[in-house]
Amino acid sequence: MNFIRAVSARLRGREKRVSAALPKADISNVIVCGAGAFGRNHLRIYPALEESGVPVRLTGIVETDQSMAETLRLEWNLPVYGSISACLVDRDAGRLQVDAASVCVPTISHFPAASALLTAGVDVLVEKPIAASLEEASQLVALANQHQRILQVGHLERFNPAVAAVIPLLNGPMFFEAHRLNVFSPRSLDVDVVLDLMIHDLDIVLTLAQSPVSQVHAVGLPILSSKVDIANVRIEFESGCVANFTASRVSTERVRKLRFFQPHQYVSIDYARQDLLVINVDPRAASTPSPQSLTAGLNMQKPVVTQGEPLRLEIESFLESVRSRKQPIVTGEDGRNALALALQITSAIADHAKRAGLDRYTL
Numbered sequence: 001m002n003f004i005r006a007v008s009a010r011l012r013g014r015e016k017r018v019s020a021a022l023p024k025a026d027i028s029n030v031i032v033c034g035a036g037a038f039g040r041n042h043l044r045i046y047p048a049l050e051e052s053g054v055p056v057r058l059t060g061i062v063e064t065d066q067s068m069a070e071t072l073r074l075e076w077n078l079p080v081y082g083s084i085s086a087c088l089v090d091r092d093a094g095r096l097q098v099d100a101a102s103v104c105v106p107t108i109s110h111f112p113a114a115s116a117l118l119t120a121g122v123d124v125l126v127e128k129p130i131a132a133s134l135e136e137a138s139q140l141v142a143l144a145n146q147h148q149r150i151l152q153v154g155h156l157e158r159f160n161p162a163v164a165a166v167i168p169l170l171n172g173p174m175f176f177e178a179h180r181l182n183v184f185s186p187r188s189l190d191v192d193v194v195l196d197l198m199i200h201d202l203d204i205v206l207t208l209a210q211s212p213v214s215q216v217h218a219v220g221l222p223i224l225s226s227k228v229d230i231a232n233v234r235i236e237f238e239s240g241c242v243a244n245f246t247a248s249r250v251s252t253e254r255v256r257k258l259r260f261f262q263p264h265q266y267v268s269i270d271y272a273r274q275d276l277l278v279i280n281v282d283p284r285a286a287s288t289p290s291p292q293s294l295t296a297g298l299n300m301q302k303p304v305v306t307q308g309e310p311l312r313l314e315i316e317s318f319l320e321s322v323r324s325r326k327q328p329i330v331t332g333e334d335g336r337n338a339l340a341l342a343l344q345i346t347s348a349i350a351d352h353a354k355r356a357g358l359d360r361y362t363l
Contacts, residue, residue, distance in 0.1 A: 029097035039104035111136035123150035130335030141332040152328035153335030159313040176243035181251035192227040198247035211239035218348040
């Protein structure tokens with residue numbers, strides 16, 4: 001019960017404050033760094049929020065691709081910078097207002113981009129994974145603390161309405177099963193499928209299980225890229241909870257589901273449909289099993305889930321943290337924890353590949 005209350009409090013917003021920077025009534029001036037596939041979603045949402053009355057203004061874009069930068073200037077009628085340093089020069093000269101930034105550059109560039117912004121006193125929403133290494137992730141967390149800046153990590157499934165609806169139902173889950181399958185896309189091939197897709201489910205299960213990891217068993221293979229494209233993982237927690245994860249970016253279909261079992265209850269989350277199914281089991285029926293009693297002992301429920309775009313909800317939450325100076329729902333430490341587990345899995349996959357002689361699968 002303490003955990004349920006704690007997570008519910010996180011969803012409502014933490015009381016711990018970072019520092020007083022923006023009066024609540026002031027507008028948050030935001031830039032988007034990286035205008036690739038996902039960066040364009042951030043570019044879409046900020047103006048939509050402004051139109052709906054949220055005190056935010058998109059003031060600039062950072063994009064290193066010169067041809068894309070020219071297109072962005074024409075499309076958005078905003079200053080487009082070839083580097084964050086050039087953007088900060090204009091900010092320091094009073095030619096540009098910047099309070100916060102979305103960092104949507106490739107993973108390998110998360111650290112240099114986010115560290116420059118945090119050091120300059122800018123609040124940061126950095127896409128997942130937080131960084132390319134644990135050392136970089138730790139440095140980002142330290143910089144955010146040192147400069148008293150908001151650092152939120154883009155684990156957007158935390159803001160999926162179906163996940164929010166499941167929090168009050170938690171009662172010691174002991175088995176998780178996650179499936180996240182995508183058709184192949186050239187996007188995000190700078191990282192393997194664990195850091196690309198599975199990390200979403202790792203973050204969710206770490207949040208729901210609330211127990212340290214004790215063992216990791218993993219296998220993965222490269223299929224269409226030079227990195228692991230499909231992986232299966234089994235994790236055991238110190239609490240005794242077990243979690244199985246399957247992630248693929250070479251599937252013929254898109255699947256994003258998480259199921260878990262807890263005492264007398266089965267819960268199924270469909271991330272894509274934002275759908276929640278709960279089946280309660282009457283323990284009295286299980287004690288005297290028969291076809292009739294078992295069927296009668298099952299009670300299926302479909303809790304109400306208020307639909308919403310997770311990325312928009314994530315950005316709204318980030319802006320609320322910027323205004324209120326409350327710690328974000330997904331902190332830098334949360335992002336580092338998810339990255340640590342993902343890298344442990346990647347290492348386990350490499351060890352298994354060496355033992356099994358899977359070099360013949362590599363490109």
